[in-house]
Amino acid sequence: MKILVLNGPNLNLLGEREPEIYGKDSFEELGRKIEGWAKELGMVVDIRQSNHEGDLVDAIQEARTWASGIVLNAGALTHSSYALRDVIAAVKIPVVEVHLSNVFAREEFRKRSIISPVCIGQISGFGHLSYHLALQALRELGLRRLTVV
């Protein structure tokens, strides 16, 4: 079970950027945690980050040939990218939307996610743990098809 863990703009600044919101661990440390969780769950993860919307679209397009699930933290593009929305709707792979912070407790513009309607579910507000829960969700979904939409 291979999973693409895809991260959008500025997530590579983790640990450095507004640590009171996003935590003190670096993006590399988060990556190691994710790999550990994946291993426990019997999954293989490919973790990527880009500040370019086009790279994220490319990555999702390419993932349709090998991935059985995607964990997507689109960062600020969550709120503006119809191209991401379209590519998620276009590929057949389940995509779980994650956010480190509780986006509903912040600025008004962060409350609107353009990609939510085409993802299978959302997990937000649990810091690094959000990724762990997303992997668990995908694994459960992989073992038995979700009977409830």
Place this chain on the structure above:
Amino acid sequence: MKILVLNGPNLNLLGEREPEIYGKDSFEELGRKIEGWAKELGMVVDIRQSNHEGDLVDAIQEARTWASGIVLNAGALTHSSYALRDVIAAVKIPVVEVHLSNVFAREEFRKRSIISPVCIGQISGFGHLSYHLALQALRELGLRRLTVV
């Protein structure tokens, strides 16, 4: 570690109500699953359901004396109840908002949650599994205080 699992209007109709959206299992079957998951995680759960907003507010008020966490599926009250918002902000217990369906892929009014800004996080779209993930989140939070908001 004692957890209140609180359910709002019409969740007692699970299995019967729009099964293509909410699944075929009854509310009792969901309850048994939740109890099983809780046991595995070393938690004790108190599962309740009411169609009355006031009952939900009462339950959260009372839970502040014994619960270390709340899993809340407020149902339709998610979109209209400022009283729920106020009681969540008033008590000190972490509350995880859950939804069975992907509320962002449905009617417009379901996209706005009045309680999201005062919960610590949201999990939606994974059917019964949403409750499982919420319990896991609370347990992790209980073991070590989340460093990332």
Place this chain on the structure above:
Amino acid sequence: MKILVLNGPNLNLLGEREPEIYGKDSFEELGRKIEGWAKELGMVVDIRQSNHEGDLVDAIQEARTWASGIVLNAGALTHSSYALRDVIAAVKIPVVEVHLSNVFAREEFRKRSIISPVCIGQISGFGHLSYHLALQALRELGLRRLTVV
């Protein structure tokens, strides 16, 4: 053919409350009229009123086991209750929305009904007569399934 005639907040004040809008007859007198009309139409009615949203939801849930139709005057909850909307969508029984007054000729907020999209039809503006017409509609629908939505 058993029908639930369900009334929301403040309808028990009929005759006393703003009689220039709602008429001079008391709620009990309206009840007797409804029972008379039902009898003529060969129907049995169970008339209830509550100021509690939860009670109305409970009543509709319970009615799914015995009623073949519901006449619903949700009063002020017409404009705010997503829980009522959900329970109407959840049960299989046809629900006719009625209003004593022409709600479109009054305050702006009364023009928006949250429950209209899930009822089968609306009758408003005819005073007590609105209930009579609703009963006739349900009886016709009971005799032959409506071919036109």
Place this chain on the structure above:
Amino acid sequence: MKILVLNGPNLNLLGEREPEIYGKDSFEELGRKIEGWAKELGMVVDIRQSNHEGDLVDAIQEARTWASGIVLNAGALTHSSYALRDVIAAVKIPVVEVHLSNVFAREEFRKRSIISPVCIGQISGFGHLSYHLALQALRELGLRRLTVV
């Protein structure tokens, strides 16, 4: 008791136009039904249809000299015609607004009726039956003046 039954744009296509919404009977068949109901109620009806807003306004103006009530299905003009609103407000005859389908369960623009505030009441969602109920309402109103607005 003479009643004008006035129909707006495209109602002459009944039976042919989107039959899953508007039913399979033709406009002529609906006309015959209406005449039958009127007869039973001791009423005389004049049934008209036009695709021209001006014709409908003319018809209502002219009806003020002979009709004791109007049943109006303004079709798409319901949502755009201030001229119809003005003529209804100008004449003294009670006008009942009817719709075959539940207009609140369809496109957003169909939820706003420009004429509702000046009609005495609305009946929508009961297919052909909507006209029957409207005739009954007018007859009851004719026999005794409605004490409740």
Place this chain on the structure above:
Amino acid sequence: MKILVLNGPNLNLLGEREPEIYGKDSFEELGRKIEGWAKELGMVVDIRQSNHEGDLVDAIQEARTWASGIVLNAGALTHSSYALRDVIAAVKIPVVEVHLSNVFAREEFRKRSIISPVCIGQISGFGHLSYHLALQALRELGLRRLTVV
């Protein structure tokens, strides 16, 4: 100097329709007054009324061959007719928009005039006198081209 005095829907009901707003004089009496005022001002008027938007558009199109000015009371079409707006912009003749009542002191929808931006000016609120002032304005404009837009 020939002037078209064009009147929209329901103005033919003057005197009969809501006399507390529109006055007690009939449309014919208003017409005689307008002819009297025109005579005093050395103008010839052609007074028309229709409940059909298309007739008003036709009349303005045709007037471009003979009229040196138009006094237009578009009635309810003031608030909905882009076709009237387009024809006013298309012809070269100055059009003065008039209203009997103060449209800004009535329902919200009457505050928005679709045709105002393409007329040369507006006169509203002076009852029959609005037409007199409009004729005077056109005459002054005819004698010397307005130096101020």
Place this chain on the structure above:
Amino acid sequence: MKILVLNGPNLNLLGEREPEIYGKDSFEELGRKIEGWAKELGMVVDIRQSNHEGDLVDAIQEARTWASGIVLNAGALTHSSYALRDVIAAVKIPVVEVHLSNVFAREEFRKRSIISPVCIGQISGFGHLSYHLALQALRELGLRRLTVV
């Protein structure tokens, strides 16, 4: 002179809930203060609190038989309950709306009160003192009918 002092959701948590906004005194202590003030003003108060909208509506309905005034702090229901609005409009007793905090200096949704248009006046921002001022207002109104609305 008997006064109903009615309190909505979560006011029973006073002293415990966000004390920087609502103060450190408990609801019971506030109650004792109110009773003291009432005594000084020669009034008898009945102080109630409920988290249920229906209970508040019931209480106001019942008060119409014995109370000469109502002091109402509807809490979060201030911003969502049309049922409260309707019952205030239905009973003949003057209702004074009070708030402990300055609701206009807080979240956007707290700026809109659904009940304000049907109360006789509002007092907000003075903490416990808001209740004292409300009692004084009702007493003055009781002694001589207010000549100014």
Place this chain on the structure above:
Amino acid sequence: MKILVLNGPNLNLLGEREPEIYGKDSFEELGRKIEGWAKELGMVVDIRQSNHEGDLVDAIQEARTWASGIVLNAGALTHSSYALRDVIAAVKIPVVEVHLSNVFAREEFRKRSIISPVCIGQISGFGHLSYHLALQALRELGLRRLTVV
């Protein structure tokens, strides 16, 4: 018959300010024209201008003791001054709102007049002539009370 002709901010710049919109004549020249027209109509005018909202309010308050009508060009304050609205509603004198330019053919904000609902009528778009028509309107109104609002 004494008339206050009151002018708001920047009207003293007439002739100099955007002459393609407001004309080439100075405010003094406009004043002389107005005095000429008044004389012909048997009226006495007091023409004033101020850039201060408070001065305009003062002037209208004071005019209630001597003027039988007011011609008001409030300039930019038309779109923002509730104080002007209140004073017009407070005094008993008829106020005619005038504008030199067609305010509906310009920027969006100029389309909303705060004072229109409390004036008796509006005249806009006729340059200096707007004042002439306003004086004529007031004179007619003075001779015989307008039977039509």
Place this chain on the structure above:
Amino acid sequence: MKILVLNGPNLNLLGEREPEIYGKDSFEELGRKIEGWAKELGMVVDIRQSNHEGDLVDAIQEARTWASGIVLNAGALTHSSYALRDVIAAVKIPVVEVHLSNVFAREEFRKRSIISPVCIGQISGFGHLSYHLALQALRELGLRRLTVV
């Protein structure tokens, strides 16, 4: 292959009306061009124009018995006519919406087309050529059913 080429209000003024936007050729010249293009494509066209919304609705209703396609330039009715929308949805014939000018580069109200959702496609901004392209589109669609919606 017979095609109805239907034109709305003011298109008969082509060549005369705002020629910098709509071109210098008259409506008759455009008609001759369209007939020429149709001939080349092996089509027969029936070209009509009316300033009456009702006429356009009538024409589309009638065309359902003989036309295999409709080219519709609804003019200003594009932005206001729900009756046109309904008749297009009611008939089975493919309708191509055309505009001479780029409606998106003009006034705000021209950006919203009420009929677009029920047409099969839109062509706008190419002057007379828009009609030529529309005929080509219908012919291609006639030869082989479009595989892409």
Place this chain on the structure above:
Amino acid sequence: MKILVLNGPNLNLLGEREPEIYGKDSFEELGRKIEGWAKELGMVVDIRQSNHEGDLVDAIQEARTWASGIVLNAGALTHSSYALRDVIAAVKIPVVEVHLSNVFAREEFRKRSIISPVCIGQISGFGHLSYHLALQALRELGLRRLTVV
């Protein structure tokens, strides 16, 4: 304890202006009442009124050197003056916002107060009594610092 009682536009017309809303007593009579109440409370009041926004700002600026509280009825400026908002936020003196009428029961624009968020509290709807309650509030606040915001 010295208090500035500051009144905005048109309050000097009290007794004369819309007496059914604002009462029959003149501004001078209200002044005498306020002085009487102040005396009873051991306060000294300086009562001022101006129709000029700038005067009100000047008065509040100057009051910061001598007043221990301000009672402010800003009249129509309540709804438009950001300058008043800024000066209230700039000075350290507590300001109580008062209104004679229940502003929430009147025109829509009166429901929005620009100054509310920077005042300590609001009292509205009690006629002259509103000033009395405001003085009492300031006195209580002066005796002991309010523990509840």
Place this chain on the structure above:
Amino acid sequence: MKILVLNGPNLNLLGEREPEIYGKDSFEELGRKIEGWAKELGMVVDIRQSNHEGDLVDAIQEARTWASGIVLNAGALTHSSYALRDVIAAVKIPVVEVHLSNVFAREEFRKRSIISPVCIGQISGFGHLSYHLALQALRELGLRRLTVV
């Protein structure tokens, strides 16, 4: 006559992505069709696709040195990219906006095109044929300058 045919995000997934909307042919097959049509029209086309907004801007910038026209299907960027709008306005080459599907019959956000006001025209809803019509439009425009905007 050289034409740039530029395609935005996800158009390379044609045939695979939601074929019921976008058709079964692959992007390569569409390319071959376009080349065939171009050949017939005596045109040379350069067909490009990118998921990167910056690439599309670069391509249009570069095209200003060699292309005599652009056919642009900006995909999801149609609805969000002001950079594309600016570059189209900056270059002198005519740009035709095309869409495979009828974007007005889909989600609300697809109805707003940011680039429409700066393109010369739009063609949408004809599947692959949309490109053919766009090429024809550009060729006609190349042969003789469009006399109608």
Place this chain on the structure above:
Amino acid sequence: MKILVLNGPNLNLLGEREPEIYGKDSFEELGRKIEGWAKELGMVVDIRQSNHEGDLVDAIQEARTWASGIVLNAGALTHSSYALRDVIAAVKIPVVEVHLSNVFAREEFRKRSIISPVCIGQISGFGHLSYHLALQALRELGLRRLTVV
């Protein structure tokens, strides 16, 4: 080169008013700095402040006879004064809009400037330095006419 440096409401409170936002220096100290900067740039400045909108309008009107540029900090009037907008558009002198604080990082209402569209440019967020930059901008503009708008 003579420059008017004009300041609106409450800027005279500088140093005292919210010093964490507006700095600790008094308005007089700011004035001395501005005079120093002007001297270095070979300019003469006339620095004024008023809390009256009318005074600011008067000052700009008068400046048209002697000033070659205006630096305008309109304070709170920035967000509400159409009269200031009109006078800036009326005079020929370039006006630079300045703000001490970053108005876009504060309350929502401070983000909308009514005067921005008629000023030549804006400088905000640099504290006292904003005035220095504005003077430099005007001097550069004075030496050579800006070639870029």
Place this chain on the structure above:
Amino acid sequence: MKILVLNGPNLNLLGEREPEIYGKDSFEELGRKIEGWAKELGMVVDIRQSNHEGDLVDAIQEARTWASGIVLNAGALTHSSYALRDVIAAVKIPVVEVHLSNVFAREEFRKRSIISPVCIGQISGFGHLSYHLALQALRELGLRRLTVV
């Protein structure tokens, strides 16, 4: 003191693109000017331009290791890029937002800047000079920390 001067989409077209708005000098000529100004101010500048949002985000991320200030003209991305907003908030370097034209005097969408709230200040409308003023601002800020936000 090293400064990043970062330019967004289409700024490389300067001199060629809409020269009446953006001036006739090329981007290279602007670059030379900026370098000259920097030299005079004792600064070193690194001038970059890209049409790719991701490149701009990358550049700002990288600049946090070497730059003491950023001058940012984000071009069209000013109005749509939350990713730019996030990276500006994430790095510690002061960012000055500049625009060549007065963005408030152009299309509506240009009035909303997504990045303004996280920049320290804005300078717009002075053509090339905007960059000069921004450099001066950063230098002053570098010499002494701004005491006023």
